[in-house]
Amino acid sequence: MSQVVERLREGLGDRVKVDEATRDAHRRDWWVLSELQDLQGRGPERPLAVVEPQSVEEVSRTLTICREARTHVVTYGGGSGVCGGIRSEAGDVILSTAGLSGLVDVDDHNLTATFRAGTNGLAAEEEIQSHGLTIGHWPQSIGLASVGGLVATRSAGQFSTAYGNIEDMILDLEVVLPDGQVLRTRRTPRASAGPDLRHLFLGSEGTLGVITEATFSLRPLPEASRGQAFHFTDLDAGVEGIRRILRDGFRPAVVRLYDAKESGRNFPDDCPDGRSFLILLHEGPEELVAAQIAGVAKRCAEIGGTEANAATVDHWLGERNNVPGFDVFLEKGIILDTIEIASTWEHVAPIYRAAIAGLEKVDGILSASAHTSHAYRSGTNLYFTFLARPAEREAMEATYHACWRSVLDAVVAGGGGIAHHHGIGRVRSGRLVEEVGPVGIDLLRTVKRALDPDDLLNPGALLPASTAGA
Amino acid sequence: MSQVVERLREGLGDRVKVDEATRDAHRRDWWVLSELQDLQGRGPERPLAVVEPQSVEEVSRTLTICREARTHVVTYGGGSGVCGGIRSEAGDVILSTAGLSGLVDVDDHNLTATFRAGTNGLAAEEEIQSHGLTIGHWPQSIGLASVGGLVATRSAGQFSTAYGNIEDMILDLEVVLPDGQVLRTRRTPRASAGPDLRHLFLGSEGTLGVITEATFSLRPLPEASRGQAFHFTDLDAGVEGIRRILRDGFRPAVVRLYDAKESGRNFPDDCPDGRSFLILLHEGPEELVAAQIAGVAKRCAEIGGTEANAATVDHWLGERNNVPGFDVFLEKGIILDTIEIASTWEHVAPIYRAAIAGLEKVDGILSASAHTSHAYRSGTNLYFTFLARPAEREAMEATYHACWRSVLDAVVAGGGGIAHHHGIGRVRSGRLVEEVGPVGIDLLRTVKRALDPDDLLNPGALLPASTAGA
Numbered sequence: 001m002s003q004v005v006e007r008l009r010e011g012l013g014d015r016v017k018v019d020e021a022t023r024d025a026h027r028r029d030w031w032v033l034s035e036l037q038d039l040q041g042r043g044p045e046r047p048l049a050v051v052e053p054q055s056v057e058e059v060s061r062t063l064t065i066c067r068e069a070r071t072h073v074v075t076y077g078g079g080s081g082v083c084g085g086i087r088s089e090a091g092d093v094i095l096s097t098a099g100l101s102g103l104v105d106v107d108d109h110n111l112t113a114t115f116r117a118g119t120n121g122l123a124a125e126e127e128i129q130s131h132g133l134t135i136g137h138w139p140q141s142i143g144l145a146s147v148g149g150l151v152a153t154r155s156a157g158q159f160s161t162a163y164g165n166i167e168d169m170i171l172d173l174e175v176v177l178p179d180g181q182v183l184r185t186r187r188t189p190r191a192s193a194g195p196d197l198r199h200l201f202l203g204s205e206g207t208l209g210v211i212t213e214a215t216f217s218l219r220p221l222p223e224a225s226r227g228q229a230f231h232f233t234d235l236d237a238g239v240e241g242i243r244r245i246l247r248d249g250f251r252p253a254v255v256r257l258y259d260a261k262e263s264g265r266n267f268p269d270d271c272p273d274g275r276s277f278l279i280l281l282h283e284g285p286e287e288l289v290a291a292q293i294a295g296v297a298k299r300c301a302e303i304g305g306t307e308a309n310a311a312t313v314d315h316w317l318g319e320r321n322n323v324p325g326f327d328v329f330l331e332k333g334i335i336l337d338t339i340e341i342a343s344t345w346e347h348v349a350p351i352y353r354a355a356i357a358g359l360e361k362v363d364g365i366l367s368a369s370a371h372t373s374h375a376y377r378s379g380t381n382l383y384f385t386f387l388a389r390p391a392e393r394e395a396m397e398a399t400y401h402a403c404w405r406s407v408l409d410a411v412v413a414g415g416g417g418i419a420h421h422h423g424i425g426r427v428r429s430g431r432l433v434e435e436v437g438p439v440g441i442d443l444l445r446t447v448k449r450a451l452d453p454d455d456l457l458n459p460g461a462l463l464p465a466s467t468a469g470a
Numbered sequence: 471m472s473q474v475v476e477r478l479r480e481g482l483g484d485r486v487k488v489d490e491a492t493r494d495a496h497r498r499d500w501w502v503l504s505e506l507q508d509l510q511g512r513g514p515e516r517p518l519a520v521v522e523p524q525s526v527e528e529v530s531r532t533l534t535i536c537r538e539a540r541t542h543v544v545t546y547g548g549g550s551g552v553c554g555g556i557r558s559e560a561g562d563v564i565l566s567t568a569g570l571s572g573l574v575d576v577d578d579h580n581l582t583a584t585f586r587a588g589t590n591g592l593a594a595e596e597e598i599q600s601h602g603l604t605i606g607h608w609p610q611s612i613g614l615a616s617v618g619g620l621v622a623t624r625s626a627g628q629f630s631t632a633y634g635n636i637e638d639m640i641l642d643l644e645v646v647l648p649d650g651q652v653l654r655t656r657r658t659p660r661a662s663a664g665p666d667l668r669h670l671f672l673g674s675e676g677t678l679g680v681i682t683e684a685t686f687s688l689r690p691l692p693e694a695s696r697g698q699a700f701h702f703t704d705l706d707a708g709v710e711g712i713r714r715i716l717r718d719g720f721r722p723a724v725v726r727l728y729d730a731k732e733s734g735r736n737f738p739d740d741c742p743d744g745r746s747f748l749i750l751l752h753e754g755p756e757e758l759v760a761a762q763i764a765g766v767a768k769r770c771a772e773i774g775g776t777e778a779n780a781a782t783v784d785h786w787l788g789e790r791n792n793v794p795g796f797d798v799f800l801e802k803g804i805i806l807d808t809i810e811i812a813s814t815w816e817h818v819a820p821i822y823r824a825a826i827a828g829l830e831k832v833d834g835i836l837s838a839s840a841h842t843s844h845a846y847r848s849g850t851n852l853y854f855t856f857l858a859r860p861a862e863r864e865a866m867e868a869t870y871h872a873c874w875r876s877v878l879d880a881v882v883a884g885g886g887g888i889a890h891h892h893g894i895g896r897v898r899s900g901r902l903v904e905e906v907g908p909v910g911i912d913l914l915r916t917v918k919r920a921l922d923p924d925d926l927l928n929p930g931a932l933l934p935a936s937t938a939g940a
Contacts, residue, residue: 111848112848177913185906186887186906187814187885188813188814188886189887190626190887192673192890192891193887193905195673199669200665202666203665217847247581248693248755249754250758287764287765288762294757344657376687377581377689378687380659381660415657416658417661418661419662420661423663436656437656440653443667447917462664
């Protein structure tokens with residue numbers, strides 16, 4: 001047993017797991033490339049140990065011991081990341097938040113709820129709904145993700161157009177810093193008290209600290225919740241419809257527009273062939289929902305949208321998180337993934353076309369499609385899905401990188417942002433410079449070095465490997 | 471002429487002003503304590519020079535020269551801060567953003583506009599309105615403040631309940647870092663690409679960089695804009711009304727509730743004696759505004775609110791930024807100020823009562839009152855105003871500190887946050903630890919030291935003087 005494991009055992013007893021099954025299960029997240037490599041027998045290495053602290057003090061103790069031993073610590077929440085944010089090496093310690101689970105408090109009057117970071121996202125939402133309230137954060141990963149992971153990756157939910165993203169919901173955080181100190185931000189609805197410290201950890205992907213608790217600002221369950229659907233001649237027309245809806249001050253909770261391929265696949269009975277399908281869900285007080293439905297219908301009609309069967313939205317709501325695992329595809333020699341990006345309005349359709357054209361040039365491409373699902377005043381996201389089966393199985397990894405490259409090249413050249421809500425992890429770390437510039441990379445490195453001078457927290461994720469030495 | 475001034479002259483020519491009038495005019499912001507000390511002939515010292523760069527390159531050059539000379543640089547925008555964020559010492563260089571003024575671009579399709587940081591807030595809003603659009607950010611200081619200052623202080627506007635605060639409006643920033651490098655964040659509606667770098671500079675109060683450009687996500691001018699007013703038995707009942715409005719999903723742009731004293735002072739014709747007056751402004755598409763007015767009326771009636779003359783709101787809109795200068799009061803021996811804090815709902819009324827009780831115990835107090843003007847799902851702000859005339863003029867400064875202490879003691883003990891939107895500056899720096907904790911102070915210092923190792927940018931503001939040596 002290595003010295004650091006001995007010391008962790010002394011400090012944390014049976015929180016420290018060294019059995020092969022536990023270590024195996026914590027080697028990686030849901031990044032498809034890690035899964036492919038696993039299937040090929042060359043996946044991520046087993047970590048040295050998995051530590052499951054039960055308290056913030058135990059998290060602090062874990063970091064202190066690992067810091068003294070110069071041992072890398074990778075925080076593991078729900079393991080549902082899809083960008084390779086978690087990928088262990090042989091000498092790493094995995095800090096699992098599974099032991100930090102459950103509701104700390106819920107407060108109907110103030111509309112607040114605090115969860116420990118390891119709480120499952122869906123369990124948290126269901127707990128809150130049992131009080132007649134909602135967090136309103138519905139990432140597709142909600143059944144797998146942890147509360148801490150949702151914060152650490154800057155996640156977005158399917159209801160974001162009305163309810164905002166994770167950063168619009170978090171009231172305060174508790175974070176253990178790399179040096180073992182515990183930061184607790186003040187619980188106030190808004191502050192002008194220096195830089196907002198929550199934002200150092202939102203999106204930090206385990207590199208700047210370990211989130212141990214998060215307090216949400218909640219909503220009551222809405223009085224009314226009603227669907228609405230339209231189809232448009234093409235994606236461009238639908239994007240113009242969404243732009244108009246947002247511009248005029250309407251905020252449906254759900255706004256999802258599919259290109260012709262995805263419309264045909266997902267709504268074969270409701271969307272005429274070759275058209276682009278838009279589904280909306282309006283939530284809120286009855287009088288606002290009714291007014292919004294009327295206002296949106298008028299605007300969509302003005303730009304050529306055709307109203308479709310609203311019951312489609314209920315069907316989508318029921319099915320929305322049922323997605324197949326990657327394994328059935330990988331076993332057939334098919335490599336696949338999703339890539340979510342963001343852009344101001346003018347660039348959305350050109351980026352869509354350029355990225356799809358790029359994907360279609362990749363050898364072995366089977367399908368390239370996209371939808372948009374998070375709208376803002378000044379733009380929206382695009383969510384690409386690709387499947388490819390290269391002639392040789394050995395080429396799957398190269399094909400994967402070719403697909404990613406073709407999309408991100410189109411995004412960067414087209415003036416978009418490279419990551420809307422999945423994070424950077426390892427799949428995008430080499431391209432982060434195209435998002436924040438070399439000065440932004442320097443700045444992130446400066447902050448990282450200041451908080452974690454020995455680069456012990458999740459090295460290799462988020463920031464690209466430095467050639468100049470960290 | 472000092473060596474640093476010589477070098478600035480070499481590098482920046484006539485951008486460097488050393489005449490007494492210019493140096494005098496840039497010694498301080500609107501902090502009433504600086505103004506009082508000025509009147510007493512012991513105000514802030516004249517800086518060494520005032521530099522007015524005309525380009526981002528000139529800002530970078532200014533910082534580089536000052537860094538090499540180990541000279542403090544204090545950025546000066548509109549000078550409208552009220553917390554002492556700007557307060558020069560004899561050896562300082564003031565970097566004025568007055569030369570960095572004007573619109574860079576406005577884009578109706580994407581709803582974006584970029585301004586150079588020295589642009590006056592009202593000039594920016596008027597420019598945007600000439601395009602049929604609005605920034606929608608209306609701090610009371612709008613006629614004086616600069617765009618960069620609004621960002622650097624995390625300002626809030628009077629229409630914030632619907633439109634959000636400055637952090638909800640800024641799409642991207644250009645910032646010159648202490649080492650002279652220029653950071654430009656990506657212009658995308660939302661990203662999950664590491665910690666949000668904009669938030670290092672929002673609220674940084676000139677300590678982490680010099681903001682040189684800011685891009686806003688705009689709105690069209692609203693189709694409808696209608697006032698509504700109510701009065702309640704007391705502040706508690708009115709706060710409960712606001713809580714209910716927000717909870718049920720309504721978002722008036724303006725939500726302002728005055729205590730009995732301010733209601734009587736501001737709305738003598740519309741608010742019965744001793745009651746608490748609430749004014750609301752609803753903006754948006756006609757159908758949503760109509761529905762919201764009906765929904766709010768119903769809810770206010772349910773908790774005992776009495777509908778009042780809505781024309782009051784128009785009057786308020788016309789008069790809202792007409793506030794007297796401090797000088798007329800100071801000359802009469804009256805010391806006065808405003809203190810804005812924030813709190814979750816449960817603490818609002820208790821903090822209000824404790825703070826007013828505390829103020830009323832201060833020797834010489836003439837008036838202590840408050841209103842709330844920025845509502846959120848989980849709480850609201852309180853905006854206290856105090857006037858005091860101690861028996862001896864020499865006691866004005868001590869009286870001032872006693873008033874601040876009595877309010878912030880009540881806020882901290884009552885579970886609130888010490889600063890809602892004016893910032894920290896010097897008036898609150900000694901209390902920042904009560905907002906972010908000792909670990910938060912350490913973390914802010916760590917980030918400051920990493921970006922500005924010689925503590926050259928606005929030392930003395932935001933962070934308390936360190937006894938352990940920065």
